[in-house]
Amino acid sequence: MDPVVSIRPLLAVTVAGLAALAVLLLNKRERLRDLVSPLAAIAMFAIVVSMAPTVLAGGTVELRLFEILPGIDFAFRVDALGMVFATVSSLLWIVAAIYSVGYMRHLNEHAQTRFFACFASSLAAAAGGAFAANLFTLVIFYEVLSLVTYPLVYHHEDEEGWRGSRKYLVYLMGASKSALLAALALTYHIAGSLDFVAGGLLAGSDASAALLTVVYFCYLFGFAKAAVMPMHAWLPAAMVAPTPVSALLHAVAVVKMGVFCVLRVVFHVFGPG
Template identity: 50%
Template sequence: MTPAEATAAAAAAGDLMILAILIPVIGAFAVLALGRWENARDAASLVTAICLFYVVTQFYPIVAAGGRPDVVLLDMVPGLPIRLTLEPLGMIFAGIASFLWILTTLYAIGYMRGHHEENQTRFFFFFAIAIASAIGVAMAGNMLTLFVFYEVLSVSTFPLVAHHGSEEAKRSGRVYLGILLSTSIGFLLFGMIWTWEIAGTLDFVPGGILEPEMLQGSMTAILLALYAFGIGKAALMPFHRWLPAAMVAPTPVSALLHAVAVVKAGVFSVLKVVVYIFGIDLVAVAQGTDFLLYVAAFTILAASLVAMRQNNLKLRLAYSTVSQLSYIVLGAMLANEMAATGSAMHIAMHAFAKITLFFCAGAIIVFAHKTDISDMKGLGRKMPVTFFCFFLASMSLIGLPPFGGMWSKWYLSLGAADADKMIFGAVLMLSSLLNIAYLMPVVLYGFFGKPETKADDGHHDADDKDGHGDDHHHAPPSHPLLRHLSFGRAGVADASVMCLLPIVLTSTGCILLFFYADKLRNFISPVFGG
């Protein structure tokens, strides 16, 4: 596609963006309407996910050729419309979110049924709304629009987090929403209105809308801090507490939302702000912004250390996410082309790796009823596929070839070198070591640990004895289809196909990303290079 054609196509694609956001919304209501018929409802979810992904792929050639689909809806406040624009960063985010949604839906159907969750209709309803808002964040054409969808995302995920309705879920839900809303209203909105006050616009403009002469003294640093902390979804310390808290949610939520959609919406927003509101040049030269780098670096290391101490697998992964998100923030704050490219790539790399890890964690919960790592000794032999995929994803996260994670770390390190701040390169190295330290034990336990038959795992010993997770009283897959497809026969008792298929696909994705990283880089380079 030539640039001219792309421009023409982009003009035509404006309305398609509205459709892209509407599809999941419509899907959500279809789910609600079909709530009484389980199969139809779940099918609706799946169909919606596929439709959405199809629509999103339609944008790829346009954006790749330099087209920027743009549509302006009504003014929300005078001079500030709801506006959708799609550029490469958003394209990546939207693509990842919509693609992984398909897999997650598949996985969620298996998981929710396998786990006998209540209120499944509500679950799928809000899930779809959350995706709609994630797509909205991806396609936001100005800061206001981004903020709107960001908030909808926060609110719509609350019912998912507090899904179980237990005391713990309620407490976590409180922490979750409390932090996310507080930071976004207290800081992000404030920074945003301030920016509007200074610049008179909130559109995302390549090169940024804030000019150095508009900001005196430490204004840049203050504003940037308002954004960085205000976007609580980026989980910079000390506003990271919501992410571990969100782990009480059913695992598909943790997988897609708290490894991909929600958290990525956070770092994506940070990246967008740095690139399109400030402009990386401004951030690079501004005084006083360094401390944010240190905050990010501290978060990377501290969260990794905390992760090592977690025995609960999902919590460990959550802290790992906190740490990984700060890579992206760090890259954005380093403010040069290499680092920013690394950040953008890490959004994709981490998404695939982390969702795999969560899928695996979920599969272990459903089919082996294990949440604690110390209980997983020898489980790898029972669930080989799951644990193998876990291993692959871990490698990607650590940053070893031939996995996608390698490239993002590579660019981030280059960026640190470019910025003459090698200390952050060192931080990245150190954190990779920590990654190994907290991820590898799981794999090692799984494959080489000796299963403890009795001892410390109280009410779960029945599982270990008969070894048939899916035959156990509180976990038989209710659906006949699942029962047929699961390998509940011999010593191998891996998860059902419904769960395994997504796991395998995402972990394959981690590998593919290694080989197609260049394409990704070319795709986003216009954002930073010009």
């Protein structure tokens, strides 16, 4: 089945991104601001679900935006694995958004506009990662997710919050800047491309087993959001955040993004074999 070229993957990301912008613009109008996230979550879920028939029929939805380097594009591709992650995260965003409004109002939390804007931005990054067509696009959205969730972790702005957020950023950004970038460079050197390939981009390559093993573990620890030992200590430290953020970190976006990235590497970079 030929790929379907559609703007819908970009729309799913854009809806959440525009929601974050709308939250910032409606800072003084709290009732309207609080409606933005639930409505955007429903719209994003509808866009994601609209691509399900194509994926269930064995096809893919693709959108290529621009080329960075030969063999490296900024592009989207919706396949079965990405559809599962995007569907789960967008559906849970509806629940989390509704709960967050009541939680923040009841406790009269400070910086609510920042909170809702970062929350929406994190879902835009999660959707972008789910629909990434290659490692380059995936890592871009992975990094964006780390940055926009950082203010959520230090939301209370007390000593415990700052300490937890520092560990959060050091682990996630440190791992990605060292192990993950090394893995990307080695993959591009071996394969000449960063595109996801059914059966594995590196399957059948003439690289040594030792080198491929090193690359694999660079990915495993570089995607530190998966919280695989010893790159797991950031997770309990980040639980100083408000309850909706803890739900976001565990169930909706952050940890699931790490696990999703590892699955991408297993299935479409190395191959199940």
